[in-house]
Amino acid sequence: MKDGYIRVAAASFDTSIANVKNNGLKICKLINDAYENNAKIIVFPELCLTGYTCEDLFNQDRLLNETKIQLQTIINETDNKDIVAVVGLPYQHLNSLYNVAAVIHKGKLLGLVPKTHIPNYQEFYEARRFESAPKNNTTIIFNGKNIPFGTHYIFASSTNPEFKFGIEICEDLWLPDSPSIKLALNGANLILNPSASNEITTKKDYRRLLINSQSARLVCGYIYSNAGNGESTTDVVFSGHHIISENGTMIKESSGFESEIIYGDLDLKKLSSERRKMTTFKSYYDYENIYFDSTNLDLKTTYYYDPHPFVPSDHTLRAKRCKEVFDIQTHGLMQRLQATGIKKVVIGISGGLDSTLALLVCTMAFKNLGYDNKDIIAITMPCFGTTSRTKNNALGLMNELNVTSYDIDITESVKVQFKDIGQNENVHDVTYENVQARTRTEILMNKANQVGGLVIGTGDLSEVALGWSTYNGDHMSMYAVNVSVPKTLVRYLVDYVASLYHGQKLETILKDVLDTPVSPELLPQQDDKIVQKTEDIVGPYELHDFFLYHMIRFGDEPHKLFRKTQLAFKNKYDKETIKKWLAKFYWRFFTQQFKRSCIPDGPKVGSVSLSPRGDWRMPSDANVKEWITEIEKL
Known part of the structure; x- marks a missing residue:
């Protein structure tokens, strides 16, 4: 991450609803592709390991148990790979089922971040099966290891101080009290969002406006990965509309309605500098940091700088x-x-x-x-x-x-x-x-x-x-x-x-x-x-x-x-x-x-x-x- 440049990716694939093993194989392939392209982060859609539209199948032990098996397979696949993979899946903790994002790096499960806001209106009825995230951070046992579980975590590189990210999931972004606000105030320069937002007319325009606006308000990079091919069923259609935004500027956007991985180069030092100047951009210290070791990469960036920053080209x-x-x-x-x-x-x-x-x-x-x-x-x-x-x-x-x-x-x-x-x-x-x-x-x-x-x-x-x-x-x-x-x-x-x-x-x-x-x-x-x-x-x-x-x-x-x-x-x-x-x-x-x-x-x-x-x-x-x-x- 020399000079603050980092390459990030948002990806979707032809999801096979409830075929967890098949989905896991596709996730592993995309992680390898992103790693070969020098990406440091790849974000997958919400509940992508099982498919978002499994409905009551989420209560089936066979589905949940296979999900854990394939999660471990993905973790093993990332061994010795310096790339953060964020994968959506269902996970049971105590008596409740949670919609979570697994954060994986170099063969380790760094943490599980559950969704905070569970929609239960119009075509969404997640509250039938999923519980909202617990208020406090806790720990779960996954394959014999203690794993952080909660929403009040910042994932931070121990070697690159600007490389800090937090996670919110789909609906979390659409609310006035979105988790990304606190995540940014606690130092996250990047917000990652695994999402399953269906497609209806004009929704893509609103989604684009929402993400760019949020990245501007929070002076952050925003990586939004949306469910796509294979998730469409019954009354809903998904297009795989991915967005990578930086401080209000669209860096990359997927074409939609096809399985796609998009890349974007972000300048984290620039974001850090912008926040440092804004004395009203306060720092909070009430979230825990989860550290990981990410090596420096002298990225041959494709980042675009306008040669005439004072003069619009249009x-x-x-x-x-x-x-x-x-x-x-x-x-x-x-x-x-x-x-x-x-x-x-x-x-x-x-x-x-x-x-x-x-x-x-x-x-x-x-x-x-x-x-x-x-x-x-x-x-x-x-x-x-x-x-x-x-x-x-x-x-x-x-x-x-x-x-x-x-x-x-x-x-x-x-x-x-x-x-x-x-x-x-x-x-x-x-x-x-x-x-x-x-x-x-x-x-x-x-x-x-x-x-x-x-x-x-x-x-x-x-x-x-x-x-x-x-x-x-x-x-x-x-x-x-x-x-x-x-x-x-x-x-x-x-x-x-x-x-x-x-x-x-x-x-x-x-x-x-x-x-x-x-x-x-x-x-x-x-x-x-x-x-x-x-x-x-x-x-x-x-x-x-x-x-x-x-x-x-x-x-x-x-x-x-x-x-x-x-x-x-x-x-x-x-x-x-x-x-x-x-x-x-x-x-x-x-x-x-x-x-x-x-x-x-x-x-x-x-x-x-x-x-x-x-x-x-x-x-x-x-x-x-x-x-x-x-x-x-x-």
């Missing part, structure tokens, strides 16, 4: 996401304007993506508030690296949006600064670049004072993460509308707004902005072409956004993040390229925290934010050595 969902984000940005700015009573804003426009998006947010906020667009003071400030393309796009935007525009060439002002501090203007170093950025911010701040307005910041989340801004330059503003929007999403937001102006000149300008290389334009242009491309310096933004998302959301160690990135970008970047930019990301992220510690207010739009007042509090002097050392070992 066009419809992406449009919906863009509208949500743009609305949040707009209404955040509206609130700031209303709260301060200020009706003017000042914004620097470069002709690039970030400032374009910020200007679009301003114009929408003013429209919603009924303010005059002429009170949006937009200033473009060309200097050494400005090309006619970006300048013309900046002026075109301002003209089409009908804002008050200024074209202030800062070249002479910058040269005065160079003279004052003794900077050689032929030396294109960091001072050469930053004087330009600070001069622009100085103009914006002074203009805001002059007109009684707010300076609107344009920097985005990716730049904040990398510290790709000039301290006391574009790093500062009075309200930063893009501060939690990642670079990979900015492009789609501008494209979304462009679609609102379809057929108009503004759309054409916005499309050209989208096609312009990302650049601060601080180095002298050559032949009116951009020579300074941001991604050549800091690396691809799509990689940095991926690093940022997984580092902040899940607290991944560098080796885990490296592995995730390889899975997500396996057809685009080689290992050395990923390693290079991963090291750059960590170095910049740590060393630039001092800039984040004093960034201005701005609206939080997603689950990842670096605001020092809420989501990310980090000492500015934290040392990055531990992270870089691990990357060097990759």
Whole structure:
């Protein structure tokens, strides 16, 4: 289970009702198949060893005795196999018959977990034969060995702390007080459910919704194995609808109406990380742990990671996401304007993506508030690296949006600064670049004072993460509308707004902005072409956004993040390229925290934010050595 990855399986087979030996043979074969496919868990349906629909045959000694014999056969079959098999069967304890799940591992019966909620309505009448689980854990004797029996057990790997699971059976899931709630609070990252849920119209949709919702609520992996072929009899039909879900996301689903084994790879470390962050996800300590020894497996996982976690790949969902984000940005700015009573804003426009998006947010906020667009003071400030393309796009935007525009060439002002501090203007170093950025911010701040307005910041989340801004330059503003929007999403937001102006000149300008290389334009242009491309310096933004998302959301160690990135970008970047930019990301992220510690207010739009007042509090002097050392070992 290296890096937290585990492969799990849910299976059904052509059940032969009451032919226990035949069913046992099929179960053994599927266990072997799953083991050969590197699964660590396989879950079978409820009462599958006998068949769920045996009805009053469950009271026949011949059936129950043969069940014990075949259970031992299955246990023997798993000897020396590092796979957990969960098998449903009837079992008598004292005076009562229970519907139980047997937990088997490496030739041992780890425990029997009885069903808690026994349905007795509509087509279900289990209460005619089965008793609800006893309230307290107890012990039974099976073939001369003491075996735990009860529902208050967590099955835990002694070698992998995240590998913990609990069991509930079919109907248990459908109740408001489902056992899985307590199981999760007691540390179970996986919930296993042997089930026999019959098929009627729309039930599959509800079942899918129920399981995905439960896995989301409990921040867990959920493995649901449902009775299928051979169980259909009299008035009921079963389809073998299996589901593997992780934290609300469907990982795998069976096609149904055929015997099938499905596999899914889950990330248990990710689940553990999500719970750790949620201080409201309390820990309970009233269940017993049953430990088993499961060896580490370096799984060649098929786990899917979206290379662009901030941007939905589906066009419809992406449009919906863009509208949500743009609305949040707009209404955040509206609130700031209303709260301060200020009706003017000042914004620097470069002709690039970030400032374009910020200007679009301003114009929408003013429209919603009924303010005059002429009170949006937009200033473009060309200097050494400005090309006619970006300048013309900046002026075109301002003209089409009908804002008050200024074209202030800062070249002479910058040269005065160079003279004052003794900077050689032929030396294109960091001072050469930053004087330009600070001069622009100085103009914006002074203009805001002059007109009684707010300076609107344009920097985005990716730049904040990398510290790709000039301290006391574009790093500062009075309200930063893009501060939690990642670079990979900015492009789609501008494209979304462009679609609102379809057929108009503004759309054409916005499309050209989208096609312009990302650049601060601080180095002298050559032949009116951009020579300074941001991604050549800091690396691809799509990689940095991926690093940022997984580092902040899940607290991944560098080796885990490296592995995730390889899975997500396996057809685009080689290992050395990923390693290079991963090291750059960590170095910049740590060393630039001092800039984040004093960034201005701005609206939080997603689950990842670096605001020092809420989501990310980090000492500015934290040392990055531990992270870089691990990357060097990759």
